[in-house]
Amino acid sequence: MSSRTTSSRRPARRLTAALAAATSGALIGCVAATPARAEAGHDVPIGTVARTVGDARFEPGPCPRTADPIPELGRARCGTLTVPEKRAANTGPGDPRVAGGHGGRRITLSVAIMPAESGTPAPDPIVWFAGGPGDDAVSEIPMALAGNLNRDRDVVFMSQRGTYSATPELTCPNIDRFNARALGLVSNAPSTGRLYVEATRECRDRVAAQGANRSTYNDIESSADYDALRRTLGVKKWNVFGISYGTHLALNYMRLHPKGIRSVGIDGVLPPSIAGGAVTWKAAREGFDGLFKACADQPACNTRYPNLKATFLRLVSALEANPITTTVTVPVHPDPVKVVLDGSNLVAWLTSATHVAEGVPRSIDELAHGNPQRIAEQLAGGKYSPQAIGRVAHGLVYGIFCSQWTPYESRADVIRGGRRAFPSFPRSMLANAPQLAWLHDDCRAWDVPPAPPSVRDVTRSDIPTLALSGGFDAQTAPSNGAYAARTLSRSTAVTIPYVAHVVFADSPCAQQITTSFFDHPSTPDTSCLAGLQPPQFDIAP
Known part of the structure; x- marks a missing residue:
């Protein structure tokens, strides 16, 4: 979780890097990679075709700027999603602004799709929900790839509205x-x-x-942005993986736009x-x-x-x-x-x-x-x-x-x-x-x-869900995973001992459980938990 005093996974939501010196950033860009294969269920790989659905349009194009070099973007398929800043359905009584779907202001969100490592990838990609709030998803590509999240599936990264590689950048x-x-x-x-x-x-x-209309930067509009991305990419079903604040957004997304979600992983859980x-x-x-x-x-x-x-x-x-x-x-x-x-x-x-x-x-x-x-x-x-x-x-x-x-x-x-x-x-x-x-x-x-008060409703769903927590998580509480899972009828709640906030970033065991979950959402492999050992603390003389 991000805030005035911490940043989501700066890493690990704001953290190991927050305790050490970091290298200075550089802005980079890249040209969208030429697809080498066709996705199962698609004539061409997702992210290579321009498409308009309703009031949203996806356009293939160059990869976004990033604060630090991300070499992996050299093989990404990139583009932008353009959506209304404020949708007609979310316009409140007496709102003086014209809804984006009827000629109002539009915003642009950067998209990067990292192709699967497998030569025969699964047809349902994973979409990554960044932490924060306020962190940029594209900057978290190295974390996702280090955990082999794209082993069998393409992984989709979209900058949430207002974030570093979005327009406007707030x-x-x-x-x-x-x-x-x-x-x-x-x-x-x-x-x-x-x-x-x-x-x-x-x-x-x-x-x-x-x-910018400050009142439109929230879970309701962001959830609609992701639903628009799925539809404009032509994806019938995808999987969601959210970290830190991204779990907060994922739980609201499940509630507001359940159609098209195959499974959901949430790590460092913060229930709305x-x-x-x-x-x-x-x-x-x-x-x-x-x-x-x-x-x-x-x-x-x-x-x-x-x-x-x-x-x-x-x-x-x-x-x-x-x-x-x-x-x-x-x-x-x-x-x-x-x-x-x-x-x-x-x-x-x-x-x-x-x-x-x-x-x-x-x-x-x-x-x-x-x-x-x-x-x-x-x-x-x-x-x-x-x-x-x-x-x-x-x-x-x-x-x-x-x-x-x-x-x-x-x-x-x-x-x-x-x-x-x-x-x-x-x-x-x-x-x-x-x-x-x-x-x-x-x-x-x-x-x-x-x-609306409903934005804090408990999420009740039968979508298969993996709720991951860390035993040392001082930012979103180990017990939050079980709390969220109690109203998710097909959920698995796992606490990784001796690991802090966002276990996927630091624990090979958590990475193994996550990738096995997306392969088999009803029966993730948690056998690695049995071999975990506590840290060896620094015993000063």
């Missing part, structure tokens, strides 16, 4: 730069909240200057019916507890770092009362970086650091003994990384959060969720849930109407 680098500077501020000070809102207003004005600040507190507690238990169960770790959980909880309260200010240098930034390590920043650090679990006990122990440098360097390295600047479509981020989340969850609800998860935390921390600092204030500035 990124707001000022938000990302502010997030980096905010490391030097006390997280929960009212003055910090005012600065958050100032940055949000600047982003709002930038989006407005592009002529419970999305918001309270569930991020629950996720932090479950992910942290999974990591602390793994250390406690490992004799060497437990001996070297006894009572690690209690130490962490004590440090959060102590730092919230008396923050530590330090200065660090990171390879990705030329100047020294000021970091205020308070309770909220410590929680934010661990939410991401579960992706590099081996070093967490040592880092907490060093902090307990007065040395905050390792944690501060990791926080600064993530926020100042080139991968954290100008990549996330904050226009889509706020479109989701401010129309689908905050209208249906009060600040008091968030505080109650925080108190349930962490009863020892100071009240000053609880309104600003992990990954969602000052969200209600930001959403008042963003100023979009609530989405």
Whole structure:
């Protein structure tokens, strides 16, 4: 899940890369690859024929620009989908804008289709739903291919509306730069909240200057975009694989446009019916507890770092009362970086650091003994990384959060969720849930109407579904997979132990289960779970 403070799979939704220096980005393009074969059930491979269906048109063409080089695009079939920004069916009473299907504004979404490795691919492709909200699907091609997702099927990537390779592109680098500077501020000070809102207003004005209708960047319109893509590509049935926020979109897509879906995989599950600040507190507690238990169960770790959980909880309260200010240098930034390590920043650090679990006990122990440098360097390295600047479509981020989340969850609800998860935390921390600092204030500035309440309905379906979770997932909670699966009558819920958010990115076992699921949706092969081992924690001398 993405937000003001994290990015979806930056990787693994915002993460291992968020803790390390990243290489600088470069813009690239490519020409759509010449098809070498025909798809089963198609006269020509999907993505090579222009087609208009209703108010949507797919047009083959060059591959999209990307922030980092993606060599795999050299063999992709690419193009664009053009759709109304606002569809007639979604026009509310009194809306002054003309619906896109009747002469209104149209937007363009980039499409890249990675061909299957198999010489005899299955006829039903997989469509990838990116994380975030706000991450660009095309940028996640390397992750999908590293997990062999295109072994037997073509995999379709489309930039969600507003994202990096879409037109308009609703990124707001000022938000990302502010997030980096905010490391030097006390997280929960009212003055910090005012600065958050100032940055949000600047982003709002930038989006407005592009002529974008902020109220159309949501799950309802995005789901219709994907249904339009399937129809314009001429695909009768396809499979869906969503990661992080992409699971939120996938569950709404299943509910709104079930026709044409063969099966659905969701990894790092965020059900729309419970999305918001309270569930991020629950996720932090479950992910942290999974990591602390793994250390406690490992004799060497437990001996070297006894009572690690209690130490962490004590440090959060102590730092919230008396923050530590330090200065660090990171390879990705030329100047020294000021970091205020308070309770909220410590929680934010661990939410991401579960992706590099081996070093967490040592880092907490060093902090307990007065040395905050390792944690501060990791926080600064993530926020100042080139991968954290100008990549996330904050226009889509706020479109989701401010129309689908905050209208249906009060600040008091968030505080109650925080108190349930962490009863020892100071009240000053609880309104600003992990990954969602000052969200209600930001959403008042963003100023979009609530989405229909049905956007938070529980998804009930008999479409075969695989719900994957990670035992260390501090971003979307291991228990969310089972929660979503309970109303999906043909579902399999699997938790991969010792892995953080979005297990497909980091676990060969998760990759094996996923590919077997798309081959046999009723009976995925989960035998690899039996051989999984906990991480070997860094035992400092």
